[in-house]
Amino acid sequence: MSPEMRREMILEAAIGYFADHGFEVQIRQLASKIGISPALIFKYFETKDALIDAVYEAVFESRWQEDWVGTLTDRSIPLPERLIRFYRSYMATVDDRNWIRIAMRASLDNSVMTRRYLADHVSKILVVIADEIEAAPPGSAFAPRSMPSPELRIEYVWHLHSTVIYYLIRKHIHQAPVLHDQDELITLIVDQFLHASRP
Amino acid sequence: MSPEMRREMILEAAIGYFADHGFEVQIRQLASKIGISPALIFKYFETKDALIDAVYEAVFESRWQEDWVGTLTDRSIPLPERLIRFYRSYMATVDDRNWIRIAMRASLDNSVMTRRYLADHVSKILVVIADEIEAAPPGSAFAPRSMPSPELRIEYVWHLHSTVIYYLIRKHIHQAPVLHDQDELITLIVDQFLHASRP
DNA sequence: CTTATTAATGACCTATTGTTCAATAAGAAA
DNA sequence: TTTCTTATTGAACAATAGGTCATTAATAAG
Numbered sequence: 001m002s003p004e005m006r007r008e009m010i011l012e013a014a015i016g017y018f019a020d021h022g023f024e025v026q027i028r029q030l031a032s033k034i035g036i037s038p039a040l041i042f043k044y045f046e047t048k049d050a051l052i053d054a055v056y057e058a059v060f061e062s063r064w065q066e067d068w069v070g071t072l073t074d075r076s077i078p079l080p081e082r083l084i085r086f087y088r089s090y091m092a093t094v095d096d097r098n099w100i101r102i103a104m105r106a107s108l109d110n111s112v113m114t115r116r117y118l119a120d121h122v123s124k125i126l127v128v129i130a131d132e133i134e135a136a137p138p139g140s141a142f143a144p145r146s147m148p149s150p151e152l153r154i155e156y157v158w159h160l161h162s163t164v165i166y167y168l169i170r171k172h173i174h175q176a177p178v179l180h181d182q183d184e185l186i187t188l189i190v191d192q193f194l195h196a197s198r199p
Numbered sequence: 200m201s202p203e204m205r206r207e208m209i210l211e212a213a214i215g216y217f218a219d220h221g222f223e224v225q226i227r228q229l230a231s232k233i234g235i236s237p238a239l240i241f242k243y244f245e246t247k248d249a250l251i252d253a254v255y256e257a258v259f260e261s262r263w264q265e266d267w268v269g270t271l272t273d274r275s276i277p278l279p280e281r282l283i284r285f286y287r288s289y290m291a292t293v294d295d296r297n298w299i300r301i302a303m304r305a306s307l308d309n310s311v312m313t314r315r316y317l318a319d320h321v322s323k324i325l326v327v328i329a330d331e332i333e334a335a336p337p338g339s340a341f342a343p344r345s346m347p348s349p350e351l352r353i354e355y356v357w358h359l360h361s362t363v364i365y366y367l368i369r370k371h372i373h374q375a376p377v378l379h380d381q382d383e384l385i386t387l388i389v390d391q392f393l394h395a396s397r398p
Numbered sequence: 399c400t401t402a403t404t405a406a407t408g409a410c411c412t413a414t415t416g417t418t419c420a421a422t423a424a425g426a427a428a
Numbered sequence: 429t430t431t432c433t434t435a436t437t438g439a440a441c442a443a444t445a446g447g448t449c450a451t452t453a454a455t456a457a458g
Binding site for chain 4: 225226227237238241246247
C-alpha cells in the first residue's frame with residue numbers, strides 16, 4: 001500500500017479509536033484493529049504523542065465554514081431565516097461523533113485546542129449574532145425588547161448556542177435519546193429565541 | 200490516623216486527581232500527592248477499579264435535592280420565581296469542578312452513571328418544567344403561545360436546561376471565561392425563556 | 399515500660415506498553 | 429528471472445504500573 005494511503009488509514013482509524021476509547025488505548029490495540037503490526041504505526045508517526053497531535057490537527061481542521069459570517073450578516077434575508085440557515089450548516093459540520101468526543105477529551109486533557117477553537121471561532125459567531133439581533137429594525141417581530149448589558153450580551157447568545165452544542169453532547173457523549181429531526185429542533189429554538197426578543 | 204479518616208482522605212484526593220487528570224493516572228502519583236505509600240491505597244480499596252467505582256459513587260451521590268420538584272410545582276408562587284429559585288438551588292448543587300468533569304469522563308468512558316443520572320433525574324425535572332409551563336393560566340405573562348408537539352415538549356425545555364449545563368461545561372471543562380454573576384445569568388435566561396412563551 | 403494491635407511502608411513481582419531493529423515479504427524495474 | 433527498493437513484521441528491550449507481602453513504626457492498653 002502506498003505510504004500516503006497507509007498514513008491516512010492509520011490516522012482515520014486512530015481518530016475513531018481515540019474518540020471512542022480515549023488517548024490511553026494501546027498502540028497494539030489500534031494496530032490490531034487496523035490489521036497491521038504495531039511497528040508499522042511508528043513508521044508513519046514518530047511517537048504515540050505525534051499520532052495524537054496529528055489526530056488533533058485532523059479533527060480540528062476544516063471544522064469551520066468561511067461563509068458562516070456571510071450568511072449571518074446578509075441583511076437582505078430576514079434574521080430568523082439567516083439563523084436557521086446558519087445553524088443547519090453548522091449542524092452539518094459539527095454533528096460528528098468523533099469531533100464532539102475528541103474536542104471534549106481535548107479540554108479534559110487540558111489541551112489548548114478546544115479553548116482556542118472557542119476563543120477564535122465560536123465567540124466570533126456569537127458576537128455576529130448579537131450584533132444582528134441588535135440591528136434588527138425596531139418594530140420588527142424579532143427586534144429585541146432590550147438587549148442586555150454589554151457583559152450579558154454574549155452570555156445571552158450562548159443561550160441559543162448552548163442548546164445546539166449540548167444537543168450534540170447528549171447525542172454523542174451521553175448517548176442519550178435525542179430528537180431525530182434536527183431541522184425541526186433548529187426551527188424550534190431559533191423561533192423560541194427570537195420571539196423572546198420581540199418588542 | 201483512623202481508618203475512616205484515611206479512607207475519606209484517599210477518596211477525596213482521588214476525586215480531585217481523577218477529575219483533573221483522568222482515571223488513567225497512576226496510583227503511585229495519587230499516593231505521592233496524598234503523601235502516603237501506594238500500598239496503603241490498596242489497604243483501603245481492593246483494586247484501582249474499586250477506587251474508581253467508589254469515586255463514581257461518591258460523586259454521583261447526593262447530587263440531587265429532593266425538594267426540587269416541590270419548588271417547581273408550588274403554584275402559589277409565580278412560575279418565573281419558581282424557575283429562578285430552582286435554578287439557583289440547582290446551580291449551588293452542581294457547580295462543582297469535580298462533579299462536572301467526572302460526570303463527563305464517565306460518559307466518555309461509556310459508564311452507565313451519567314446516562315442513568317440523565318434518565319432518572321434530569322428528565323424528571325424537564326417533564327415537571329414542561330408541565331408547569333403548560334399549566335400556566337392562559338393570559339398570564341408567561342403562558343405558552345402554543346406548546347410544541349409531544350415529541351418536541353422535552354426538547355423545548357432542554358433549550359433552557361442546556362444553557363445552564365453548558366455554562367458549567369464552559370467553566371469547568373473548557374475553562375473558558377464565563378459570566379461570574381450566576382444569579383444574573385439565571386434571571387436572564389429564565390426571563391428570556393418564559394417571555395418567548397407568552398401569548 | 400512492655401506488649402499487643404494495626405497503620406504504614408519499602409522492596410519486589412508480574413503484566414503491560416511505548417518503542418526499536420534486524421529480518422522478511424512484496425512489488426516494481428531491468 | 430534477477431535485482432533493487434521499500435513496506436511490513438516478529439521479537440525483544442526498557443520503562444511503566446497494578447498489586448503483594450514481609451517488615452517496621454506508631455499508638456494505646458495493661
